Amino acid sequence: MVSLPIVQYEEKIIETVERNPVVVVIGETGSGKSTQLSQMLHRRGYGKIAITQPRRVAAVSVARRVAHELGVQLGEEVGYAIRFEDRTSHSTRIKYLTDGVLLRESLANPELNEYSVIILDEAHERSLNTDILMGLMRRLVNIRSSDLKVLITSATLDGEKVSKFFADCPVLNVPGKLYPVEVLYSRERPSSYLESSLKTALDIHIREPEGDILIFMTGQDDIEKLVSKLEDKVRALEEGSCMDAIILPLHGSLPPELQVRVFSPPPPNCRRIIVATNIAETSLTVDGVVYVIDSGYVKQRQYNPSSGMYSLDVVQISKVQANQRAGRAGRTRPGKCYRLYPSRIYNDEFLDVTVPEIQRSSLAGSVLYLKSLDLPDIDILKFDFLDPPSSESLQDALKQLFLIDAIDENGAITSIGQKMAELPLEPSLAKTLMEANNYGCLYEALTVAAMLSAETTLLPGQRKTEKKRKHTISNLPDGSGLGDHIQLLQIYECWDQTDFDIGWCKDNGLQVRGMLFVRDVRKQLSQIMQKISKGPLDVRANGKREEFRQDYRNLRKALCMGYANQLAERKMHHNGYRTLGFQAQVVQVHPSSVLSLDDLGKFPDYVVYHELIATPRPYMRNVCAVEMRWVIPIINKLKSLDVYKLSGGVHHVEEEPEKKLPDFPKKDVEVASTADDRESRIQAARERFLARKGKK
DNA sequence: GAGCACTGC
Numbered sequence: 175m176v177s178l179p180i181v182q183y184e185e186k187i188i189e190t191v192e193r194n195p196v197v198v199v200i201g202e203t204g205s206g207k208s209t210q211l212s213q214m215l216h217r218r219g220y221g222k223i224a225i226t227q228p229r230r231v232a233a234v235s236v237a238r239r240v241a242h243e244l245g246v247q248l249g250e251e252v253g254y255a256i257r258f259e260d261r262t263s264h265s266t267r268i269k270y271l272t273d274g275v276l277l278r279e280s281l282a283n284p285e286l287n288e289y290s291v292i293i294l295d296e297a298h299e300r301s302l303n304t305d306i307l308m309g310l311m312r313r314l315v316n317i318r319s320s321d322l323k324v325l326i327t328s329a330t331l332d333g334e335k336v337s338k339f340f341a342d343c344p345v346l347n348v349p350g351k352l353y354p355v356e357v358l359y360s361r362e363r364p365s366s367y368l369e370s371s372l373k374t375a376l377d378i379h380i381r382e383p384e385g386d387i388l389i390f391m392t393g394q395d396d397i398e399k400l401v402s403k404l405e406d407k408v409r410a411l412e413e414g415s416c417m418d419a420i421i422l423p424l425h426g427s428l429p430p431e432l433q434v435r436v437f438s439p440p441p442p443n444c445r446r447i448i449v450a451t452n453i454a455e456t457s458l459t460v461d462g463v464v465y466v467i468d469s470g471y472v473k474q475r476q477y478n479p480s481s482g483m484y485s486l487d488v489v490q491i492s493k494v495q496a497n498q499r500a501g502r503a504g505r506t507r508p509g510k511c512y513r514l515y516p517s518r519i520y521n522d523e524f525l526d527v528t529v530p531e532i533q534r535s536s537l538a539g540s541v542l543y544l545k546s547l548d549l550p551d552i553d554i555l556k557f558d559f560l561d562p563p564s565s566e567s568l569q570d571a572l573k574q575l576f577l578i579d580a581i582d583e584n585g586a587i588t589s590i591g592q593k594m595a596e597l598p599l600e601p602s603l604a605k606t607l608m609e610a611n612n613y614g615c616l617y618e619a620l621t622v623a624a625m626l627s628a629e630t631t632l633l634p635g636q637r638k639t640e641k642k643r644k645h646t647i648s649n650l651p652d653g654s655g656l657g658d659h660i661q662l663l664q665i666y667e668c669w670d671q672t673d674f675d676i677g678w679c680k681d682n683g684l685q686v687r688g689m690l691f692v693r694d695v696r697k698q699l700s701q702i703m704q705k706i707s708k709g710p711l712d713v714r715a716n717g718k719r720e721e722f723r724q725d726y727r728n729l730r731k732a733l734c735m736g737y738a739n740q741l742a743e744r745k746m747h748h749n750g751y752r753t754l755g756f757q758a759q760v761v762q763v764h765p766s767s768v769l770s771l772d773d774l775g776k777f778p779d780y781v782v783y784h785e786l787i788a789t790p791r792p793y794m795r796n797v798c799a800v801e802m803r804w805v806i807p808i809i810n811k812l813k814s815l816d817v818y819k820l821s822g823g824v825h826h827v828e829e830e831p832e833k834k835l836p837d838f839p840k841k842d843v844e845v846a847s848t849a850d851d852r853e854s855r856i857q858a859a860r861e862r863f864l865a866r867k868g869k870k
Numbered sequence: 871g872a873g874c875a876c877t878g879c
Contacts, residue, residue, distance in 0.1 A: 228878080257878075273878085277879070302877095303877095394875090427875095453875080456876090456877095472875065627879095695879095762871095764871095766872070789874085
C-alpha cells in the first residue's frame, strides 16, 4: 500500500483541500485515488465522506478494500450504498456509493448536510448522473461554503475544463502506476478493421514474446467473426512454430459464466487473445494483457430529440478512450498498443473527451428530477452544467413532461410530477403507475414497469442458435395479442405462480439474474408507491381479477396516459404507423413484437410504444394496443401546447446555438442548428458505412 | 420480418 504514488502527495493534497472548497485531482490508473483520498481526509479529521462511483461493483469492491486497509468491519466505519443494498451504519464515516444513489439522497436532502466531503470519482467518464452532480456541487459549495469540501477526479485532457467550471479551482496531478506503453500507429486507416485486427494479432502472436493480446471491437457480431477467423488461422499454424493460443470473446451479453473465463490464467506456454467490446475498457480488467489492438471505434447509443428516436451508431472513440485502451497494456509490465489508424486521425479527428451522456440521452427524467429539487437559485433551463445539452433536447423534455402532467403550461412542476420524481423510473412509466393506482391496476402496472426496467437482461445472448425463441416457445404467454407490455406482465405472473422457481426461468430461456432483478425492482417500486400515495393503494392482487384478464383494459388505459408522448396511429391502408409527437415519424412495429393482427390482417389503429429505435430502419419496440377514445384528449392537449411558455418565456434556441457541441474540433461549428444536425447525421452515416465495410 | 455498446436509480 505504501508504494501507491498518491501517498507521496498527501501533504500537498491536504493543504490544497484546506484552502479551497473545490479541488480537481488528476489521478491516472493505478494512482490509488479511489482508495486513498478518502482515507487521507478521514485521518485529518474531516467528517463524513461520500465517494461516488459510476458502477455498483466498483463501489462495493473499493469499500471492501478500504475497510480491509483500515482493519475495520465493512458496514461500520467504512461502508457502501448501492441500489437494493445499504451497508452503512450510524458509525460510517467513509461511504462509497453509486452516483445515482447520491442523487436520490439529495432528493430527500438537497444540501446533503450529512457529508463534510463529497468526492466525485471517475468524473471523466461523464456519466449522466455525474454531470448532474457536478452541476449541483457548483451550487452547493456556494451555499455551504464554510463546511463542505468537494473533490473531483478526472483525466488529464479534461482537468482544466472542470477547473474552469468550478471558478478556476486548483488542479492536482498525481501520476499513475502504469508501465510504459509503446503506441504504434497504422500508416493509414484500413479498409477493414476486422481483417486488420486479424493480421495484427497473428503478427504479434508469431513475432512477439509472451503476453496476452486484447482486441477492442465494436460489437458481438464482429467479435464472433473475428474469434472464428482467429481460431482457423491459429489452428493452421505449423505445430511447434510458436506457442499455443486460446481465443476468448468478451462482451456484455455473454452469460456471466463465460465472462469469468477471462479471469483464469492461461496454461503454461499459451497466449490468450481476448476479443472484447469496450466492456474491457473500464468495467472489467483483464490481467496479463501486454498487447492492445485498438480499432478506434465504439458503438454508441444516441438520442435524437427532434424525432424522439434512439439509434445505435458506430462512432470514433475519443482521445481519453484511446488512452484508456492503451493503458490496458501496461498494467503488469511494459506493453504495446497497436492503433489501427494514423496519428493524424488521433490528433485531428478524435474528440478530447467522449461526448457526455447528457448530450446523448432523452432528458425528461433529468429535467423532472431537477425541477423537483426546487432550487430557486439555479436556472434549470440554462442547464448551467459542464457541457449543456442542446435547447432542442431540453424543449423535447419539457414537452414530454407537460403531456403527462408532470409540469403545468408554465413549466412549473405539478404535485403529481413531484411524486413521479420519487420513482426510479423514466417519467412515462412513473406516470403509468400513478394512473394505474387510480384505475385499480397498480398491482399489474408495477410488474410491467419492473419488467421493462430489466428488459435487455431478460433474454440470454446466444442469439445465433435461439434466434426465433420468442415466437417458437409455446409455454410462454403471448400477451393475448394486445402487445409486449401485456406479455411481460404475463411472463412475470407465470414465474410468480411457480413461487419464483429458478429452474422455471432456465427452462423458458429467461436470464435468472434478470428475473431476480425484476423482483427487486418491483418490490422497491411498490414500497415507494406506498410512501408517496396518500390515498388508497392497490398493491395487492385481489378478487375481480378474472374479468380484468380479458382485455387488460384499465392497464392499457394507464399505459396510454403514461406514454402520452409515445403514441402512434396506424396509416390508412397498411400496417405502418405515424407517431403523434411533434414531428410525425413513419415507423413500423418491431418484428419481435407479439402484437397480433386482426381478421383483416391489420394491426390496431392506435398503439403506445416504449421506444423508437433506428436500426437503421425506424421501429417501435415494445408496443401496446390502446383505444381511440383514450387518445383523443391527448391529441387535444398536444394542440394546446406552447413551448415558449413551457420554457418560462425564454427563447433558448436563439440564445446560444454555438454551445450545442462544444467539444467538436470542427472549425465550422457556427452553423444553424438544423445544418449542424445534418452534418452530424452525414458524419454518422459515413462511419456506419466504414464500419460495414470493415465487416466484409 | 429482424437485431442488441455500456451503465444505473
